[in-house]
Amino acid sequence: MKKTYLILTGLPMLFLVTLLLTSCSDEDSTTSNTTYETTDDDIAEDGDSFTLDCSTSDAEQSANTEIETMRQAVVDFRNSLSNTLLEEVSVCLDDERFYLWHNTPANNDNRDGITYGDLSDDQLVAFKDILQLFLSAGGYQKVYEITELSEGWLHDVQSTVWDPDFYSIDMFGDPETSGSWGFQLDGHHCAINFLVHGDNVSIVPAFLGGEPAADTWNGIEFDIFSDERDLALNLYNSLDTSELASASSTSSSHSLEVGPADMNGDPDPYIGTYDYSGFATGLKYSDMSAAAQANLILVMQEYVYNLTDNFADVWWTDIIENIDDTYFVWINDSGTSPTATSQFYYRIYNPYLWAEFNTEGSTGANANTIADYNHVHTITRIPNNPSTDNGGDYGIFAYLINQEGPKTLLEHYALADHHKSSKFKFDYQLAAKAKITTHTHDGHTHSHEG
Template sequence: MKPLALVACLLVSITVAHAQEPKEQHKAPVTEIRQSAVAFLEGLSPELRKQAMFTLDDKERRAWSNLPATSFKREGVSFKEMSPEQKSLAHQLLQSTLSSQGYLKTTGIMHLDEILKSLAEKRRPNNTPMFGHDLYWIGIFGDPAKDKSWGWQLDGHHLALNITVVGDEVSVRPAFMGSDPARLPEGTYSGWNVQGAEDEKGKRLFASLDDKQRSKAVIDKVAPRDVITGPTRGDQLKTPTGLPASDLNAGQRRLLMSLIDEYVHNYEHNIAHIQLDRILKSGLDKIHFAWAGTGEGKPYYYRIHGPTVIIEFDNHFPPGRSSGPVNHIHTVFREPGNDYGEDLLKKHLLESPHHQNQP
């Protein structure tokens, strides 16, 4: 066989072999998450451990808010009550589930709250603290040492993570992340922008649309004051509206996927790919991109909505203001039908022999 023919034959063989390779199977790191949760609980005093633990069906599991601590009462164990060693175990729990990107965003939001605390103390030094790193709570739902189905929650101002473990699967939605100010305008951390990628990628996708596409994408000239599916409002959006992904060209689809990736990849690598598979399995063309707010320098909003995903982003005026810089971000990441692992829990009940044998 001639050398060129041999090379061509080898290339074909390699290509065929590669095509026949099994698709990478992503498995959520449930063992690592479980071990981190158990270590966190074991590191608490008996009093704090009792305070941290709830049953999986406790109402507290769905009781989270983006409001400051003085406006919404949290339960669980706050960072204020933890020793340095216990705080370290709490951070290990966060790192077991989040990617480095997601962990830095999460702790960045918590640190941003510390800056808000400093500003509030200068204005009103004698008031009850409403911001700060100490005012974030962790709750464990179910017993990670014994139960196949359990979860954990981090809840505080502008931050709510809801994690549910069911067997060897993990649900990470709903999640709320916000920042105020979105971009720090002055001081030591001037220019710091925790959620800059969510902002810029959304604007880039909208800017890529032509007039015909925008006529479908724009659902309102004025942005809503907040995300629609915020706390206690997970069922507010039923039908996707806006511009279907089927109307996007190849470049715009890449921009849309990059924007979705920004939210998905806040989680550990395998969890992120499992989430992405769930989103895409229902069909990219069924996902819609919507935009609201078209005035220059005015608040703006976007939404990505499909059968298995709702992403909302809102950049508005700071609380109590109706003018000035648009510099206050709220985001939410949800999964219709599987928030709090609802779909996974139903599947577990149907397939578990223990539950099937119950009268």
């Protein structure tokens, strides 16, 4: 049996907004027809071929071999889907579904797209292989422990509410013909946005959690956030009295400040226009001792290097060039000394990295079986601070939807000398920040001039 799938990409779209975005080349966005063919006997005969008709401004396909491997894996995965699943999973780059991820349990079909449970064994393996192309070994291990081990543990508690099969997939744009595309993994304790635009790859926003965060399921032990927890405790214990006084918050609440939406159907509340400048509080990196600075760097890298190394290195360059503008805040329950088995919260704010960690407390059916410290939420973002023009979650995809929002990560990639990958121009200029910094990670060193 052979099925044919037709995907149509649209003409360029001119955005008449405060930030005028125009293409340098007509090759960036074209109308094209792509035919997907498969001979997979497992695919059912389910009607006419599916057509996705979009009109967005796309980048050229990357010549980067690592991105090409990612792209081909996604194309092959799409080719394996039936018409019905392909139609359910596919939307254009400017679709609001990118922003509708949330933290409620994934039962009762409260996600868009397709689910793990919709896929055959081979298709599910192929999708997990794609995840491993985007994520580092450590990043993928966390996703595996969240979506399969911790969620499997919860499934044994209440199978109609929690299930690894409930995790959903949305796919954005057409990787067959375009260099701008992405996909989203969304479920109870894992929501990651995988985005490709030309030579640029990102995975933010990324919400990762676990209840339990550490336990045993099916004979397999897991401790999802051991590094985020233990490295942060090392940092806390390296602070002197004055540093602790600056870092410590007296807030009685330590919920995530910029976490996921609370309800199904609510968009991400912190898209694009959200101003992070009010979070420039706490202990500043430049006021830390050398030992504390080194420990803070290790905590920050734990979040950044969930992304595969080569692209995390690019992200880290931006972070380290703004390292002096990094702030650290800690909230400790009841004024006690924090330990691996106590509740605490911390956040890190840098123009190119927002990271939060919180012990949420046990909830609902687990209130009497899981210790409060063993329910953890984390969030990783790239702040979009209007006062600095830096960063931004969702990159070009945020631009397409938030047409009146502030500058996005795309503009940084177009203008920064150390990227030089975008072919887009803008109708204003930004002043470069001259600075040379050196970063060492996993035994290799980088020096960059900003």
